[in-house]
Amino acid sequence: MYKVSNARMLVDKIYTMDVEAPRVVAHCQPGQFVIIKVDEQGERIPLTICDYDRTKGTVTLVYQTVGTTTFKLSELKDGDELCDITGPLGRPSDLIDTPIEDLKKMNILFVAGGVGAAPVYPQAKWLKEHGVDCDVILGSKTKDLLIMEKKLAEVSNLYVTTDDGSYGFNGMVTAQLEDLVENQGKKYDLCVAIGPMIMMKFTALTTKKYGIKTVVSMNPIMVDGTGMCGGCRLHVGDEVKFACVDGPEFDGHLINFDEAMKRSQMYKTLEGRALLKLQEGDTHHGGCGECGEDA
Amino acid sequence: MDNMKKVPVREQDPKVRATNFDEVCYGYNKEEAMAEAERCLHCKNAKCMGGCPVSINIPDFIQAVKEGDFEKAYHIIGEDSSLPAICGRVCPQETQCEQLCIKGIKGEAVSIGKLERFVADWALEHDIKPATAKEKNGKRVAVIGSGPSGLTCAGDLAKMGYDVTVFEALHKYGGVLVYGIPEFRLPKDKVVAKEVKKVEELGVKFEKNVIVGKSLTVDQLMYDEGFDAVFIGSGAGLPMFMGIPGESANGCFSANEYLTRNNLMKAFREDYDTPIIAGKKVAVVGGGNVAMDAARTALRLGAEVHIVYRRSETELPARAEEVEHAKQEGIDFQLLTNPVEILTNDEDHVVGIRCIRMELGEPDDSGRRRPVPIEGSEFDIDVDTVIMALGTTPNPLIPSTTEGLEMNRKKCIVADDFTGLTSKEGVFAGGDAVTGAATVILAMGAGKTAAKGIDEYLSNK
Numbered sequence: 001m002y003k004v005s006n007a008r009m010l011v012d013k014i015y016t017m018d019v020e021a022p023r024v025v026a027h028c029q030p031g032q033f034v035i036i037k038v039d040e041q042g043e044r045i046p047l048t049i050c051d052y053d054r055t056k057g058t059v060t061l062v063y064q065t066v067g068t069t070t071f072k073l074s075e076l077k078d079g080d081e082l083c084d085i086t087g088p089l090g091r092p093s094d095l096i097d098t099p100i101e102d103l104k105k106m107n108i109l110f111v112a113g114g115v116g117a118a119p120v121y122p123q124a125k126w127l128k129e130h131g132v133d134c135d136v137i138l139g140s141k142t143k144d145l146l147i148m149e150k151k152l153a154e155v156s157n158l159y160v161t162t163d164d165g166s167y168g169f170n171g172m173v174t175a176q177l178e179d180l181v182e183n184q185g186k187k188y189d190l191c192v193a194i195g196p197m198i199m200m201k202f203t204a205l206t207t208k209k210y211g212i213k214t215v216v217s218m219n220p221i222m223v224d225g226t227g228m229c230g231g232c233r234l235h236v237g238d239e240v241k242f243a244c245v246d247g248p249e250f251d252g253h254l255i256n257f258d259e260a261m262k263r264s265q266m267y268k269t270l271e272g273r274a275l276l277k278l279q280e281g282d283t284h285h286g287g288c289g290e291c292g293e294d295a
Numbered sequence: 296m297d298n299m300k301k302v303p304v305r306e307q308d309p310k311v312r313a314t315n316f317d318e319v320c321y322g323y324n325k326e327e328a329m330a331e332a333e334r335c336l337h338c339k340n341a342k343c344m345g346g347c348p349v350s351i352n353i354p355d356f357i358q359a360v361k362e363g364d365f366e367k368a369y370h371i372i373g374e375d376s377s378l379p380a381i382c383g384r385v386c387p388q389e390t391q392c393e394q395l396c397i398k399g400i401k402g403e404a405v406s407i408g409k410l411e412r413f414v415a416d417w418a419l420e421h422d423i424k425p426a427t428a429k430e431k432n433g434k435r436v437a438v439i440g441s442g443p444s445g446l447t448c449a450g451d452l453a454k455m456g457y458d459v460t461v462f463e464a465l466h467k468y469g470g471v472l473v474y475g476i477p478e479f480r481l482p483k484d485k486v487v488a489k490e491v492k493k494v495e496e497l498g499v500k501f502e503k504n505v506i507v508g509k510s511l512t513v514d515q516l517m518y519d520e521g522f523d524a525v526f527i528g529s530g531a532g533l534p535m536f537m538g539i540p541g542e543s544a545n546g547c548f549s550a551n552e553y554l555t556r557n558n559l560m561k562a563f564r565e566d567y568d569t570p571i572i573a574g575k576k577v578a579v580v581g582g583g584n585v586a587m588d589a590a591r592t593a594l595r596l597g598a599e600v601h602i603v604y605r606r607s608e609t610e611l612p613a614r615a616e617e618v619e620h621a622k623q624e625g626i627d628f629q630l631l632t633n634p635v636e637i638l639t640n641d642e643d644h645v646v647g648i649r650c651i652r653m654e655l656g657e658p659d660d661s662g663r664r665r666p667v668p669i670e671g672s673e674f675d676i677d678v679d680t681v682i683m684a685l686g687t688t689p690n691p692l693i694p695s696t697t698e699g700l701e702m703n704r705k706k707c708i709v710a711d712d713f714t715g716l717t718s719k720e721g722v723f724a725g726g727d728a729v730t731g732a733a734t735v736i737l738a739m740g741a742g743k744t745a746a747k748g749i750d751e752y753l754s755n756k
């Protein structure tokens with residue numbers, strides 16, 4: 001069960017793999033995610049379903065190595081197995097439930113930052129399959145870190161931008177967005193932004209200026225993914241929501257990003273140490289004099 | 296020995312156990328069990344049985360212990376309970392069987408729970424198998440959830456000859472027994488895993504990582520996968536929060552998250568990846584078993600721990616033994632106290648909890664005297680971690696994806712007391728999903744009832 005195939009690095013620190021998960025594939029929709037556990041001692045982590053093949057029974061994951069689990073994942077080779085994968089979790093994207101006729105009348109923009117390009121893909125692809133056009137802004141720090149360019153170009157009008165101007169438009173995704181609206185006469189009814197929290201925050205601020213309804217995909221820390229632990233809770237307006245069951249997509253203009261960003265830092269030191277231990281063995285401990293007592 | 300007193304049970308020294316996750320209570324050995332059994336009067340009209348939700352034949356099993364025939368004792372218990380090693384450890388005996396024991400009038404009740412545990416542990420050690428399954432009858436039942444209700448329902452149905460598959464959302468089987476109740480009260484490998492294995496040995500199939508309502512629906516189980524009946528034992532897993540300021544701060548957790556990280560994900564062990572913020576000074580809000588478990592877990596992870604509970608000691612809903620153990624281990628109880636705000640610093644991390652003192656007023660709906668705040672009595676406790684253990688409600692995932700499944704006002708699934716049948720044909724339910732958060736033995740009892748209900752339903756179909 002849960003066999004890995006097509007495992008490879010896309011660009012520095014960003015990897016992809018397909019995982020055999022017939023129960024997940026049978027009913028998954030764009031916008032949903034899975035929770036995986038690499039081995040018996042591993043942590044449960046959420047990853048978006050970036051593509052799926054119902055006949056082969058596989059889901060495609062795209063992930064960035066940030067800590068212990070994603071690092072362990074990146075070491076798996078074709079034929080290896082994941083210990084656990086469960087899903088599909090979360091609510092599908094609202095687009096799926098919107099009548100196609102209405103979607104065809106809408107001008108839809110996706111803003112994808114960094115590894116966020118991967119979760120944007122299944123939504124854009126789904127729209128394409130249903131005859132709906134969309135624009136995608138794909139941004140990364142620099143040309144070498146760009147992913148999914150070709151795939152996204154097949155299913156959307158793609159605008160590529162890099163922060164350092166090494167490729168495509170020169171500037172952050174928000175600058176590209178401003179350029180499209182202010183200089184190229186684009187009008188949007190809906191913006192879906194997926195990427196680092198900070199990017200989603202500023203995209204939402206920008207779209208607010210233009211009065212564009214905005215959806216963001218939140219990625220708080222999760223444990224079970226079924227509403228049982230409350231670890232994924234966040235404020236949407238005045239309400240407390242659980243991202244794993246009520247989301248992960250929410251109204252970007254109602255999210256309290258500052259709170260969410262602070263929450264996602266909660267385990268930073270602990271996890272940083274765990275990763276160092278994995279990469280450097282026990283030699284790290286006692287070596288640097290930095291860690292001292294637990295934070 | 297004083298016949299009016301229980302044979303004392305050996306426990307780990309409080310100072311030592313406060314620093315480890317090994318089981319607190321060692322249980323009786325053979326001699327101690329037989330001595331304790333001698334205290335039972337083998338009453339004709341045994342009052343104790345009326346206090347046991349599944350009416351275990353207590354006098355007879357204790358008689359067998361007296362005679363040293365532990366296998367016989369095990370089979371007597373087995374007629375009514377499928378998880379004796381678990382119930383013997385976690386049942387609130389003092390308010391159930393032992394409360395009604397005749398010996399309790401003049402002295403101390405017979406230690407029924409400890410005797411049950413002894414018999415069950417002995418059977419586990421000697422690998423005594425429960426009664427085996429009948430020939431398969433070709434009918435298939437899906438059981439959702441592997442907590443005590445699901446395990447019991449599955450085991451009983453398998454014994455009747457049904458082909459049963461248990462679907463579990465998490466990656467381990469046991470429900471609250473694995474993710475909620477800590478190792479030091481209920482050992483996972485030594486007890487829970489073995490009980491699950493026994494159910495497996497009856498021919499029950501288990502599939503993990505399947506979330507009914509997400510991976511597939513109840514209707515799909517019946518129509519696409521061909522199950523003739525479904526039992527829902529999905530528990531009451533949704534944590535409640537108070538809605539006070541600061542609850543979203545870093546360092547504030549639900550007891551479910553704190554306990555899951557530690558029990559299911561084994562954060563307390565170096566060789567597991569899951570991190571936990573143990574806290575140096577911890578406040579646990581609540582007074583039930585969940586609160587005691589969270590508090591004693593935090594203590595073992597090295598914290599100074601305060602329990603904040605709004606009523607008085609007599610109303611503490613936790614098992615008396617757990618409260619006693621918590622006190623011995625050095626946990627501070629702030630009773631008649633209610634939090635009003637969680638204090639945070641610039642980084643949005645918990646730095647304290649502001650509480651108000653309470654006094655008991657008129658009785659409320661539950662018959663307990665309602666706590667009312669004493670104006671102007673606010674004070675702060677200096678803590679870096681707050682754990683909310685305020686209770687849980689059933690997860691709406693299954694009812695909201697199953698057409699025709701009736702829920703009540705409290706989001707519990709409506710099911711018949713005598714058969715477990717819900718408002719939907721072929722669908723049965725029991726345990727916390729029906730009653731709201733309750734006890735292991737009640738969930739087990741509901742699983743048994745539903746197994747009978749399902750058998751009747753499928754026999755007549």
Ligand SMILES: Cc1cc2nc3c(=O)[nH]c(=O)nc-3n(C[C@H](O)[C@H](O)[C@H](O)COP(=O)(O)OP(=O)(O)OC[C@H]3O[C@@H](n4cnc5c(N)ncnc54)[C@H](O)[C@@H]3O)c2cc1C
Binds near residue numbers: 065068272
């Ligand atoms: C619904 C959802 C979908 C996601 N989809 C993807 C995806 O498709 N691809 C992908 O690369 N990542 C995705 N993530 C983020 C991913 O889950 C985290 O990167 C992962 O948990 C890190 O695990 P780790 O053990 O490697 O790192 P850890 O050791 O757990 O953490 C390393 C660092 O990352 C921070 N961190 C941990 N979890 C998160 C998180 N959820 N969000 C932000 N920072 C975090 C920690 O504070 C720490 O500083 C998603 C998260 C959610 C909630």
Ligand SMILES: Cc1cc2nc3c(=O)[nH]c(=O)nc-3n(C[C@H](O)[C@H](O)[C@H](O)COP(=O)(O)OP(=O)(O)OC[C@H]3O[C@@H](n4cnc5c(N)ncnc54)[C@H](O)[C@@H]3O)c2cc1C
Binds near residue numbers: 463465476529727
């Ligand atoms: C910390 C804690 C301490 C406790 N201490 C005691 C005690 O000392 N004594 C006592 O008698 N009781 C105690 N209880 C209560 C007792 O554990 C519960 O009443 C009992 O476990 C309920 O059993 P259940 O089978 O109904 O549900 P659970 O044990 O909750 O099991 C439900 C299972 O269903 C799974 N599930 C849920 N939804 C789905 C889905 N959609 N698809 C598939 N699977 C699903 C869950 O993952 C879980 O494994 C305690 C509870 C907690 C939380």
Ligand code: SF4
Binds near residue numbers: 349353376382387393
């Ligand atoms: S199952 Fe619980 S209530 Fe019944 S006899 Fe055993 S300990 Fe007592």
Ligand code: SF4
Binds near residue numbers: 334336341353357397
């Ligand atoms: S009431 Fe007490 S003394 Fe009588 S049979 Fe039950 S346990 Fe034994």
Ligand code: FES
Binds near residue numbers: 230
């Ligand atoms: S991940 Fe536990 S409630 Fe959402």
